[in-house]
Amino acid sequence: MELTEEEKLRILSHFLLSSPPGEFSEVLTDVRVCLQDDDLLNQAALPCFKQFNHDQMIEAELTDLGYNVLITDYGESETDFNYYLDPRSGKYFEFDHLEKRFTGNIGKIQKSSDIRDAIDFELNDYCISYYPQGTVTVYEKPDKIIICISAFRFSPDNFWNGRWRSIWQLEGISKSKATLNGFLKVECHYYEDGNVQSTIEKQYTQEIDMGDQKSTATNVVQAIKELEQKFQQSLEEQYQIMGDTTFKSLRRKLPITGTKVEFANILAYRVTSEMSGDQI
Numbered sequence: 001m002e003l004t005e006e007e008k009l010r011i012l013s014h015f016l017l018s019s020p021p022g023e024f025s026e027v028l029t030d031v032r033v034c035l036q037d038d039d040l041l042n043q044a045a046l047p048c049f050k051q052f053n054h055d056q057m058i059e060a061e062l063t064d065l066g067y068n069v070l071i072t073d074y075g076e077s078e079t080d081f082n083y084y085l086d087p088r089s090g091k092y093f094e095f096d097h098l099e100k101r102f103t104g105n106i107g108k109i110q111k112s113s114d115i116r117d118a119i120d121f122e123l124n125d126y127c128i129s130y131y132p133q134g135t136v137t138v139y140e141k142p143d144k145i146i147i148c149i150s151a152f153r154f155s156p157d158n159f160w161n162g163r164w165r166s167i168w169q170l171e172g173i174s175k176s177k178a179t180l181n182g183f184l185k186v187e188c189h190y191y192e193d194g195n196v197q198s199t200i201e202k203q204y205t206q207e208i209d210m211g212d213q214k215s216t217a218t219n220v221v222q223a224i225k226e227l228e229q230k231f232q233q234s235l236e237e238q239y240q241i242m243g244d245t246t247f248k249s250l251r252r253k254l255p256i257t258g259t260k261v262e263f264a265n266i267l268a269y270r271v272t273s274e275m276s277g278d279q280i
Helices: 005-017 024-035 038-056 114-130 213-250 263-276
Strands: 059-062 067-070 083-086 091-096 101-109 134-141 144-155 160-171 177-190 196-209
Touching: 005 024, 005 038, 024 038, 059 101, 067 134, 114 134, 114 144, 114 213, 144 213, 160 213, 177 213, 196 213
Parallel strands: none
Antiparallel strands: 059 067, 083 091, 091 101, 134 144, 144 160, 160 177, 177 196
């Protein structure tokens, strides 16, 4: 039965939005070959470019300012199409989702508070120390600070790619104690002589003492550091378990001959084979 255009668009969107980190263009190329309908593909791809960039929280350089900003739902302008906030400068910049770069056009101005600036300053140092290829962007909403961290390692020559994302929401910043809610996500794709994808998510909640800007920023960054290190430690333990159990279960339990090779007697096998004129 022939699929309707709506069904094809839904399937196309699913494929594109399921692309591993750093591989959207490759998946798009493969889908184009399978579909053989560029008009329909473009209809699906254009909105998917934007959603994928948001989901991955990709980084883009503000050339004139000399630093990167994340492209996220939290920074998108509610009034100007494809304009994103750089909270550090307080300016909105137009972003090209296909080219993955800012166009240079500047929108309205939004002022930030001292508490946002203090947290941003402390987190920038933290990000430089722990995420060499990472970017942090700190937004401010009513009675809330939203912290987005995104870091990537792409190594297509070695057949693997991965991205780290964490979103921390500090709620109730006008009170003496605020609540820090975190959502962390790691995606990895390894595809040399196989195809293995891993997606791991974790949520955390912690109370934060609110004081002056400096002490609050220190408390927030320390909490994020401890919880993210805890998550990374759990990842190492999970990968160790996977290596010892999951991946071993995928291997062939016996050689093609159906019998185990006694490696202790491998020399005897070789002598017997040579005497009979066979090779092993």
